[in-house]
Amino acid sequence: MAGRAPAAIVFDTFGSVVDWRGSLIGELTAFGQARGIAADWTGLVDAWRAAYHPSMQQVRSGALPWTRLDDLHRASLDRLVAEFAVAGLTEADLRHINRGWHRLNPWPDAVPGLTRLKAKFIIGPLSNGNVSLLANMAKHAGLPWDMVFGSDLFGHYKPDPETYLGVARLLDLEPGQVMMAAAHNGDLAAARACGLMTAFFPRPDEYGPHQARDFKADQAWDVVAADIEDMAAQLGA
Numbered sequence: 001m002a003g004r005a006p007a008a009i010v011f012d013t014f015g016s017v018v019d020w021r022g023s024l025i026g027e028l029t030a031f032g033q034a035r036g037i038a039a040d041w042t043g044l045v046d047a048w049r050a051a052y053h054p055s056m057q058q059v060r061s062g063a064l065p066w067t068r069l070d071d072l073h074r075a076s077l078d079r080l081v082a083e084f085a086v087a088g089l090t091e092a093d094l095r096h097i098n099r100g101w102h103r104l105n106p107w108p109d110a111v112p113g114l115t116r117l118k119a120k121f122i123i124g125p126l127s128n129g130n131v132s133l134l135a136n137m138a139k140h141a142g143l144p145w146d147m148v149f150g151s152d153l154f155g156h157y158k159p160d161p162e163t164y165l166g167v168a169r170l171l172d173l174e175p176g177q178v179m180m181a182a183a184h185n186g187d188l189a190a191a192r193a194c195g196l197m198t199a200f201f202p203r204p205d206e207y208g209p210h211q212a213r214d215f216k217a218d219q220a221w222d223v224v225a226a227d228i229e230d231m232a233a234q235l236g237a
Contacts, residue, residue, distance in 0.1 A: 004222070005235070006197050008171050009117060010126035010149060012158075012182035013134065014052075015206040017114075017125065017228070018104035018141060021045060022208075027100050035093075039086040046210060047083070051076035056128060056157045066155050068130040074098045101129070102136035107203065111142050113228025116237040122146045126167055126180065128157045147171075159190030168196075181231065185218045192219075199223035199231055 124147035131150035175195035183203040225231035
Protein backbone atom coordinates (compact mmCIF):
# COMPACT_ATOMS: atom_id res chain seq x y z
CA MET A 1 0.00 0.00 0.00
CA ALA A 2 3.06 2.25 -0.14
CA GLY A 3 2.33 3.79 3.24
CA ARG A 4 -1.27 4.70 2.49
CA ALA A 5 -3.95 3.85 5.02
CA PRO A 6 -7.71 4.38 4.75
CA ALA A 7 -9.76 6.40 7.21
CA ALA A 8 -12.78 4.18 6.64
CA ILE A 9 -13.38 0.69 5.29
CA VAL A 10 -16.70 -0.41 3.82
CA PHE A 11 -17.57 -4.00 3.04
CA ASP A 12 -19.64 -5.76 0.50
CA THR A 13 -21.87 -7.89 2.68
CA PHE A 14 -23.79 -10.70 0.90
CA GLY A 15 -21.21 -13.41 0.34
CA SER A 16 -18.27 -11.34 1.56
CA VAL A 17 -19.20 -10.94 5.24
CA VAL A 18 -22.17 -13.29 5.59
CA ASP A 19 -22.91 -16.73 4.13
CA TRP A 20 -26.21 -16.06 2.36
CA ARG A 21 -26.44 -19.49 0.71
CA GLY A 22 -25.71 -21.69 3.71
CA SER A 23 -27.83 -19.51 5.98
CA LEU A 24 -30.92 -19.50 3.77
CA ILE A 25 -30.72 -23.19 2.85
CA GLY A 26 -30.34 -24.14 6.51
CA GLU A 27 -33.19 -21.93 7.69
CA LEU A 28 -35.61 -22.94 4.93
CA THR A 29 -34.84 -26.64 5.30
CA ALA A 30 -35.62 -26.43 9.02
CA PHE A 31 -38.74 -24.36 8.30
CA GLY A 32 -40.00 -26.92 5.79
CA GLN A 33 -39.39 -29.81 8.17
CA ALA A 34 -41.15 -28.05 11.03
CA ARG A 35 -44.15 -27.19 8.86
CA GLY A 36 -44.26 -30.42 6.86
CA ILE A 37 -43.76 -28.51 3.61
CA ALA A 38 -41.68 -30.44 1.10
CA ALA A 39 -39.76 -28.35 -1.42
CA ASP A 40 -36.45 -28.10 -3.23
CA TRP A 41 -35.24 -25.41 -0.83
CA THR A 42 -31.66 -25.53 -2.11
CA GLY A 43 -32.82 -25.01 -5.68
CA LEU A 44 -35.14 -22.21 -4.61
CA VAL A 45 -32.34 -20.39 -2.75
CA ASP A 46 -30.00 -20.64 -5.74
CA ALA A 47 -32.72 -19.39 -8.09
CA TRP A 48 -33.56 -16.59 -5.66
CA ARG A 49 -29.98 -15.38 -5.66
CA ALA A 50 -29.83 -15.74 -9.45
CA ALA A 51 -32.70 -13.23 -9.63
CA TYR A 52 -30.75 -10.70 -7.53
CA HIS A 53 -28.75 -8.90 -10.24
CA PRO A 54 -31.48 -8.97 -12.93
CA SER A 55 -33.99 -7.46 -10.50
CA MET A 56 -31.64 -4.60 -9.62
CA GLN A 57 -30.92 -4.04 -13.30
CA GLN A 58 -34.63 -3.39 -13.78
CA VAL A 59 -34.23 -0.46 -11.39
CA ARG A 60 -30.97 0.77 -12.94
CA SER A 61 -32.50 0.71 -16.42
CA GLY A 62 -35.57 2.67 -15.36
CA ALA A 63 -37.92 -0.22 -16.08
CA LEU A 64 -38.83 -0.05 -12.38
CA PRO A 65 -38.83 3.03 -10.14
CA TRP A 66 -36.54 2.97 -7.11
CA THR A 67 -37.42 -0.20 -5.21
CA ARG A 68 -35.83 -1.47 -1.99
CA LEU A 69 -34.01 -4.78 -2.11
CA ASP A 70 -36.48 -6.27 0.38
CA ASP A 71 -39.26 -5.59 -2.14
CA LEU A 72 -37.25 -6.91 -5.09
CA HIS A 73 -36.57 -10.07 -3.07
CA ARG A 74 -40.26 -10.47 -2.30
CA ALA A 75 -41.29 -10.14 -5.94
CA SER A 76 -38.71 -12.78 -6.90
CA LEU A 77 -39.83 -15.03 -4.05
CA ASP A 78 -43.49 -14.87 -5.08
CA ARG A 79 -42.55 -15.93 -8.61
CA LEU A 80 -40.25 -18.73 -7.46
CA VAL A 81 -42.73 -20.19 -4.96
CA ALA A 82 -45.07 -20.68 -7.92
CA GLU A 83 -42.32 -22.03 -10.20
CA PHE A 84 -41.12 -24.52 -7.55
CA ALA A 85 -44.73 -25.46 -6.71
CA VAL A 86 -44.28 -24.79 -2.99
CA ALA A 87 -47.72 -25.25 -1.46
CA GLY A 88 -49.17 -24.34 1.91
CA LEU A 89 -47.46 -21.00 2.52
CA THR A 90 -49.44 -18.21 4.14
CA GLU A 91 -48.79 -14.50 3.70
CA ALA A 92 -47.12 -14.53 7.13
CA ASP A 93 -44.91 -17.41 5.96
CA LEU A 94 -43.86 -15.49 2.87
CA ARG A 95 -43.01 -12.41 4.91
CA HIS A 96 -40.97 -14.56 7.31
CA ILE A 97 -39.11 -16.31 4.48
CA ASN A 98 -38.36 -13.01 2.74
CA ARG A 99 -36.87 -11.63 5.93
CA GLY A 100 -34.46 -14.56 5.98
CA TRP A 101 -32.06 -12.14 4.27
CA HIS A 102 -32.13 -10.16 7.54
CA ARG A 103 -30.97 -13.24 9.47
CA LEU A 104 -27.85 -14.33 7.58
CA ASN A 105 -24.96 -15.78 9.54
CA PRO A 106 -21.39 -14.47 9.33
CA TRP A 107 -18.40 -16.35 7.97
CA PRO A 108 -16.25 -17.52 10.93
CA ASP A 109 -13.56 -14.84 10.48
CA ALA A 110 -15.99 -11.95 9.97
CA VAL A 111 -16.84 -10.85 13.52
CA PRO A 112 -13.31 -11.21 14.96
CA GLY A 113 -11.78 -9.55 11.91
CA LEU A 114 -14.25 -6.68 11.87
CA THR A 115 -13.82 -6.17 15.60
CA ARG A 116 -10.08 -5.74 15.10
CA LEU A 117 -10.59 -3.33 12.22
CA LYS A 118 -13.17 -1.30 14.16
CA ALA A 119 -10.52 -0.46 16.76
CA LYS A 120 -8.55 1.43 14.11
CA PHE A 121 -10.93 2.40 11.30
CA ILE A 122 -14.52 3.48 10.72
CA ILE A 123 -16.22 0.37 9.33
CA GLY A 124 -19.58 -0.36 7.77
CA PRO A 125 -21.34 -2.31 5.05
CA LEU A 126 -21.71 -0.81 1.59
CA SER A 127 -24.37 -3.18 0.37
CA ASN A 128 -27.28 -3.34 -2.01
CA GLY A 129 -29.37 -4.28 1.00
CA ASN A 130 -31.63 -1.61 2.48
CA VAL A 131 -30.79 -0.01 5.83
CA SER A 132 -33.36 -1.98 7.82
CA LEU A 133 -32.15 -5.28 6.34
CA LEU A 134 -28.52 -4.48 7.15
CA ALA A 135 -29.27 -3.20 10.65
CA ASN A 136 -31.28 -6.32 11.47
CA MET A 137 -28.56 -8.52 10.00
CA ALA A 138 -25.91 -6.79 12.10
CA LYS A 139 -27.94 -7.39 15.25
CA HIS A 140 -28.53 -11.05 14.35
CA ALA A 141 -24.94 -11.78 13.34
CA GLY A 142 -23.12 -9.56 15.85
CA LEU A 143 -21.50 -7.42 13.15
CA PRO A 144 -19.84 -4.43 14.89
CA TRP A 145 -20.50 -1.73 12.29
CA ASP A 146 -20.01 1.97 13.04
CA MET A 147 -22.40 2.96 10.25
CA VAL A 148 -24.75 1.17 7.87
CA PHE A 149 -24.59 2.26 4.23
CA GLY A 150 -27.69 0.77 2.63
CA SER A 151 -28.65 1.33 -0.99
CA ASP A 152 -31.73 3.29 0.05
CA LEU A 153 -29.45 6.03 1.41
CA PHE A 154 -28.37 6.71 -2.15
CA GLY A 155 -31.33 5.57 -4.25
CA HIS A 156 -28.83 3.54 -6.27
CA TYR A 157 -27.44 0.02 -6.37
CA LYS A 158 -23.79 -0.91 -6.79
CA PRO A 159 -21.95 -0.61 -9.08
CA ASP A 160 -23.46 2.84 -9.65
CA PRO A 161 -20.82 5.46 -8.71
CA GLU A 162 -23.33 7.22 -6.46
CA THR A 163 -22.93 4.41 -3.93
CA TYR A 164 -19.14 4.47 -3.56
CA LEU A 165 -18.90 8.26 -3.77
CA GLY A 166 -21.88 8.57 -1.43
CA VAL A 167 -19.92 6.90 1.36
CA ALA A 168 -17.11 9.43 1.02
CA ARG A 169 -19.62 12.28 0.98
CA LEU A 170 -21.48 11.10 4.08
CA LEU A 171 -18.23 10.55 6.00
CA ASP A 172 -16.75 13.88 4.83
CA LEU A 173 -13.81 12.08 3.29
CA GLU A 174 -12.11 12.07 -0.08
CA PRO A 175 -12.77 8.90 -2.11
CA GLY A 176 -9.12 7.95 -1.74
CA GLN A 177 -9.52 7.86 2.04
CA VAL A 178 -12.16 5.12 1.79
CA MET A 179 -11.37 1.45 1.19
CA MET A 180 -13.86 -0.95 -0.38
CA ALA A 181 -13.42 -4.54 0.81
CA ALA A 182 -15.11 -7.45 -0.95
CA ALA A 183 -14.86 -11.02 -2.14
CA HIS A 184 -15.98 -9.86 -5.60
CA ASN A 185 -13.47 -8.47 -8.09
CA GLY A 186 -16.15 -6.62 -10.05
CA ASP A 187 -17.26 -4.66 -6.99
CA LEU A 188 -13.67 -3.62 -6.34
CA ALA A 189 -13.12 -2.59 -9.96
CA ALA A 190 -16.11 -0.26 -9.79
CA ALA A 191 -14.89 1.17 -6.47
CA ARG A 192 -11.38 1.70 -7.82
CA ALA A 193 -12.81 3.55 -10.83
CA CYS A 194 -14.36 5.98 -8.33
CA GLY A 195 -11.02 6.53 -6.61
CA LEU A 196 -11.48 4.25 -3.60
CA MET A 197 -8.80 1.99 -2.17
CA THR A 198 -9.52 -1.73 -2.45
CA ALA A 199 -9.14 -4.96 -0.49
CA PHE A 200 -9.91 -8.48 -1.71
CA PHE A 201 -10.41 -11.73 0.18
CA PRO A 202 -11.87 -14.85 -1.45
CA ARG A 203 -15.03 -16.73 -0.47
CA PRO A 204 -14.64 -19.85 -2.63
CA ASP A 205 -17.71 -21.49 -1.08
CA GLU A 206 -20.12 -18.56 -1.54
CA TYR A 207 -22.10 -20.23 -4.33
CA GLY A 208 -21.39 -23.79 -3.22
CA PRO A 209 -20.90 -26.09 -6.22
CA HIS A 210 -22.03 -23.30 -8.54
CA GLN A 211 -19.05 -21.00 -7.82
CA ALA A 212 -17.53 -19.95 -11.13
CA ARG A 213 -15.44 -16.85 -10.36
CA ASP A 214 -13.71 -14.79 -7.67
CA PHE A 215 -11.53 -17.65 -6.48
CA LYS A 216 -8.61 -15.20 -6.40
CA ALA A 217 -7.76 -11.55 -6.98
CA ASP A 218 -7.75 -10.66 -10.66
CA GLN A 219 -6.06 -7.27 -10.21
CA ALA A 220 -3.35 -5.86 -7.95
CA TRP A 221 -5.73 -4.56 -5.29
CA ASP A 222 -4.30 -2.47 -2.45
CA VAL A 223 -4.74 -5.41 -0.08
CA VAL A 224 -5.13 -9.07 -1.03
CA ALA A 225 -5.89 -11.20 2.03
CA ALA A 226 -6.92 -14.72 2.92
CA ASP A 227 -9.91 -13.48 4.95
CA ILE A 228 -10.99 -10.52 7.09
CA GLU A 229 -8.71 -11.45 9.99
CA ASP A 230 -5.76 -11.56 7.61
CA MET A 231 -6.87 -8.23 6.16
CA ALA A 232 -6.90 -6.75 9.68
CA ALA A 233 -3.38 -8.05 10.30
CA GLN A 234 -2.11 -6.55 7.06
CA LEU A 235 -3.62 -3.18 8.01
CA GLY A 236 -2.03 -3.25 11.44
CA ALA A 237 -5.28 -3.75 13.35
